[in-house]
Amino acid sequence: MHVLVIGAAGMLGRKLAERIAADSGLFGCDIDRVTLADVIRPPVPAGLAGIARAIALDLGEDGAAGTLIAQRPDLIFHLAAIVSGEAEADFGKGYRVNLDGSRLLFEAIRAEGLRQPYCPRLVFTSSIAVFGAPFPDRIGDEFLSAPLTSYGTQKAICELLLADYSRRGLFDGIGLRLPTICIRPGRPNKAASGFFSNILREPLNGEEAILPVDDSVRHWFASPRAAIGFFIHAARLDLARLGPRRTLSMPGLSATVGEEIEALGRLAGEKAVRLIRREPDPAIARIVASWPADFDTQRATALGFRAESGFDQLIRAHIDDELGGRI
Amino acid sequence: MHVLVIGAAGMLGRKLAERIAADSGLFGCDIDRVTLADVIRPPVPAGLAGIARAIALDLGEDGAAGTLIAQRPDLIFHLAAIVSGEAEADFGKGYRVNLDGSRLLFEAIRAEGLRQPYCPRLVFTSSIAVFGAPFPDRIGDEFLSAPLTSYGTQKAICELLLADYSRRGLFDGIGLRLPTICIRPGRPNKAASGFFSNILREPLNGEEAILPVDDSVRHWFASPRAAIGFFIHAARLDLARLGPRRTLSMPGLSATVGEEIEALGRLAGEKAVRLIRREPDPAIARIVASWPADFDTQRATALGFRAESGFDQLIRAHIDDELGGRI
Numbered sequence: 001m002h003v004l005v006i007g008a009a010g011m012l013g014r015k016l017a018e019r020i021a022a023d024s025g026l027f028g029c030d031i032d033r034v035t036l037a038d039v040i041r042p043p044v045p046a047g048l049a050g051i052a053r054a055i056a057l058d059l060g061e062d063g064a065a066g067t068l069i070a071q072r073p074d075l076i077f078h079l080a081a082i083v084s085g086e087a088e089a090d091f092g093k094g095y096r097v098n099l100d101g102s103r104l105l106f107e108a109i110r111a112e113g114l115r116q117p118y119c120p121r122l123v124f125t126s127s128i129a130v131f132g133a134p135f136p137d138r139i140g141d142e143f144l145s146a147p148l149t150s151y152g153t154q155k156a157i158c159e160l161l162l163a164d165y166s167r168r169g170l171f172d173g174i175g176l177r178l179p180t181i182c183i184r185p186g187r188p189n190k191a192a193s194g195f196f197s198n199i200l201r202e203p204l205n206g207e208e209a210i211l212p213v214d215d216s217v218r219h220w221f222a223s224p225r226a227a228i229g230f231f232i233h234a235a236r237l238d239l240a241r242l243g244p245r246r247t248l249s250m251p252g253l254s255a256t257v258g259e260e261i262e263a264l265g266r267l268a269g270e271k272a273v274r275l276i277r278r279e280p281d282p283a284i285a286r287i288v289a290s291w292p293a294d295f296d297t298q299r300a301t302a303l304g305f306r307a308e309s310g311f312d313q314l315i316r317a318h319i320d321d322e323l324g325g326r327i
Numbered sequence: 328m329h330v331l332v333i334g335a336a337g338m339l340g341r342k343l344a345e346r347i348a349a350d351s352g353l354f355g356c357d358i359d360r361v362t363l364a365d366v367i368r369p370p371v372p373a374g375l376a377g378i379a380r381a382i383a384l385d386l387g388e389d390g391a392a393g394t395l396i397a398q399r400p401d402l403i404f405h406l407a408a409i410v411s412g413e414a415e416a417d418f419g420k421g422y423r424v425n426l427d428g429s430r431l432l433f434e435a436i437r438a439e440g441l442r443q444p445y446c447p448r449l450v451f452t453s454s455i456a457v458f459g460a461p462f463p464d465r466i467g468d469e470f471l472s473a474p475l476t477s478y479g480t481q482k483a484i485c486e487l488l489l490a491d492y493s494r495r496g497l498f499d500g501i502g503l504r505l506p507t508i509c510i511r512p513g514r515p516n517k518a519a520s521g522f523f524s525n526i527l528r529e530p531l532n533g534e535e536a537i538l539p540v541d542d543s544v545r546h547w548f549a550s551p552r553a554a555i556g557f558f559i560h561a562a563r564l565d566l567a568r569l570g571p572r573r574t575l576s577m578p579g580l581s582a583t584v585g586e587e588i589e590a591l592g593r594l595a596g597e598k599a600v601r602l603i604r605r606e607p608d609p610a611i612a613r614i615v616a617s618w619p620a621d622f623d624t625q626r627a628t629a630l631g632f633r634a635e636s637g638f639d640q641l642i643r644a645h646i647d648d649e650l651g652g653r654i
Contacts (some may be wrong), residue, residue: 091437091495110418134570144471146490146572157484162472165478181593244459245473279404 002033004068006059006105009038011184012125014045015228016077021047027075027235037068038080059101065108072112075235076122076171077241078105084129086192087151098154107163110170118120122162122173123234126247130156130177130218131292138296140248148290159247166246174234175247179222179295179307183318192287196221199257200264200315204270204327212281215258218293223317224251226307233305241303251307253314254294263311266317267327329360330457331395333432334364334406338512339452342373342555343404348374354562358411364395392435399439402562403449403498403602405432408441411456412518413477427483433488435637437497449500449574451575455547457483457504458619465623468576475617486574493566493573501561502574506549506622506634510645519614523540523548526584527591527642531654539608542585543621549579550644552635555563560632568630578634580641581621594646595654 005022007013017036024031034052036042041056049123057064073120080101081087087094104123106168112118128154159175166173184197188209195212196219202209222230230250239246250280265273308314319327328634330347345361353356361379363369368383384391386407386575407428408414414421429451439445456479457472472483486502493500511524515536522539523546529536549557557577566573592600624632646654 144469144472145487146493147487148571150491150495153487156487159473160480160483164477167475168477244475277443303529 001027001029001031001075002035002073003027003031003075004035004037004071004073005077005079006037006041006068006078007081007125008036008042008054008131009040010079011081011186012181012224012227012231013038013077015224016079016082016231017042017048017052017233018045019228021045026232031211035068035277037072045115058097058214059105060096064100065105066111066280068133069108069112072118072120074120076105076120077231077235078102078122078124080199081155084149085193087154087222087248088149089190091150094150094154098151099157102158106171110165119169120171121235121239122171122229124158124162124173124247125174126155126159126177127152128177128179128249128292128295130159133290135292136157138247139292140296141299143192163246167244172239173246174237174239174242176230176234177247177249178227178230179220179250179252180308181224181227182221182314183223183322185224185318187320192284193219193291196257198261199276200260203264203275204268204315204319205324206275208275208277210279211257212275212279212284213257213288214280214285215261216256217285217288218254218256220252220254220292221311221314222250223314225317225321226252227232229307230305234267237303245299248300248303248305249280249295249297251301251305252295253296253308253311255311259309264317266312267315274291328354328356328358328402329362329398329400330354330402330404331362331364332404332406333364333395333401334404334408335363335369335381337369337406338552339508339558340365340404340406340550341603343372343558344369344375344379345372345575346555346559348372353559353606354644360397362398362400384421385424386432388424392428393438396432396435396439399445399447401447403432403447404558404562405429405449405451407480410518411476411478414481415476418477419477420593421477421481425478426484429485430488433492433498433638437492440497446496447470447498448562448566449498449601450558451485451489451500451502451574453482453486453502453504454479455504455576455619456621457486457505460617460618465621466576466619466625468572468626471650490537490571490573494571499566500573501564501566501569502643503557503561503576504576505554505557506547506577508551508554509548509641510550510649512551512645512649519611520618521583522547522611523587526603527587528645530591530602531595531642531646531650533602535602535604537606538584538603539611540584541612541614542588543583544612544615545581545583546615547579547581547619547622547637548641549577549634550641552644552648553579557632564630575627575632576622576624576637578624578627578632579622580635580638582638587638590642592641593639
């Protein structure tokens with residue numbers, strides 16, 4: 001089996017490559033070839049030496065997708081995108097990378113299939129940004145995609161293309177709308193959602209973190225570990241069970257900032273909690289208020305996708321996976 | 328005011344041009360220039376002599392949209408598309424015309440606005456084909472777009488683009504999901520939905536028509552006259568009232584084939600009804616069963632869009648508009 005990961009230099013792409021390195025039977029049959037692609041040359045985990053190839057390319061450029069697809073990978077993870085803030089700041093770039101890049105990939109697969117029958121599995125990462133306020137209290141599986149950002153628009157369009165190409169038998173696609181990933185490893189970044197991770201990760205490292213919103217703010221979370229679990233499950237699932245609606249909102253944990261902080265206190269003590277400094281930022285509070293806070297993910301749950309059920313679990317996953325099990 | 332109609336050679340495009348010819352104050356301020364564009368040179372109604380220009384061009388070709396937009400029309404009706412059957416039969420052509428054509432138009436408007444501030448009103452015709460089974464009994468304003476055809480996919484994508492370009496202030500857009508137009512004037516065609524019109528239009532002309540489905544089949548209708556009314560209302564409406572969700576399911580009439588036939592009997596007598604020949608066609612019955620049959624169009628109704636409320640009205644509109652008021 002030949003696995004292609006596009007967006008392999010990103011946080012989830014790297015974790016996925018590491019999981020593949022740790023278990024070559026991960027997707028049910030032996031992985032004998034891995035291609036890791038991104039705009040910068042992705043790292044190759046030590047365990048994949050000999051079977052993995054790392055490629056730097058821009059999917060939005062002519063011929064790039066064709067180069068990848070000419071190798072006829074059996075399983076494709078398409079995680080590549082520029083983030084919400086950048087897609088909002090640069091209209092043209094957002095559409096070029098997030099929409100045209102995906103479409104060029106889908107078209108390259110179609111073109112390869114016209115040459116010689118070919119129908120790879122394609123796992124696409126979408127986002128809860130396809131949803132825009134006003135929301136119901138819990139967003140169900142039949143709620144409309146009415147995004148309020150260009151990023152969300154681009155993801156919603158890719159979902160539609162994914163369904164149509166899959167319906168036509170051009171590939172066997174599944175889209176996963178990921179919750180906000182928490183705890184995101186690494187350093188604090190400037191994303192408006194960054195504080196959800198910062199207020200846990202930094203205190204766990206003995207460092208201060210800034211909380212710009214009220215404790216009552218509710219949001220929708222899954223750990224990086226849960227996200228990798230979604231990818232693996234999506235790669236193995238019989239997609240005929242999805243019917244024509246090929247994108248699913250992934251399960252997650254709906255929790256308030258206050259609940260995050262309580263879990264931190266339980267696992268790391270009051271000393272950690274005291275490292276959170278409250279600095280209300282009305283601009284961030286306004287942005288966050290327009291985000292979905294809770295989902296009813298019946299379809300994904302019935303299909304066997306699983307996420308954390310409490311913030312303690314989510315923090316534990318971070319301690320185990322990023323801090324060697326100790327704080 | 329300069330009005331541009333793209334798709335002006337089609338049935339609705341021609342009717343719209345005729346309405347503009349009959350009333351130069353139709354959109355609230357004087358129309359002093361009209362551009363009629365289509366892949367074939369559209370007819371120019373006599374009343375528009377002197378102010379209208381007819382152009383044959385393919386919106387999907389490089390530079391075509393730019394040629395139209397360089398004239399900076401104030402109001403744009405974008406009705407151009409290839410139909411569902413053709414988009415399904417020719418995957419590449421459907422995406423080129425229905426998706427890329429629209430996107431090139433939107434991008435030409437954005438490019439013109441970068442040269443010199445420009446924000447035209449844009450009225451886009453979408454379709455109930457953006458919805459795919461399974462449906463609720465009545466499709467509400469928050470039901471998801473999950474199309475089951477490439478045509479529906481292309482329309483749903485254009486709706487998303489329309490909303491994002493409007494949100495960004497690149498144009499002031501509104502999308503209208505039209506019901507099935509009935510009675511469609513002209514000769515019977517091979518569209519799967521053709522019989523809904525054929526079984527009324529042909530008997531009104533004293534000719535036989537074939538009914539391939541059961542009398543109990545329910546569907547969603549509006550007359551050509553109602554559709555033109557939607558366009559005019561959309562062109563005059565304050566679109567700030569729409570908020571970010573820029574496409575609306577238009578009001579219509581939910582009725583069964585049996586109700587159609589009863590109305591025909593009331594208006595044209597049993598002689599007309601006897602001209603309907605029942606020839607069940609399981610293939611057509613299957614296609615029609617996958618179509619939406621009823622909508623709850625609260626948003627459009629609250630914004631003042633109006634359609635027929637019974638099949639008698641719908642047949643009367645045809646008799647008045649196509650048959651000179653007499654049968």
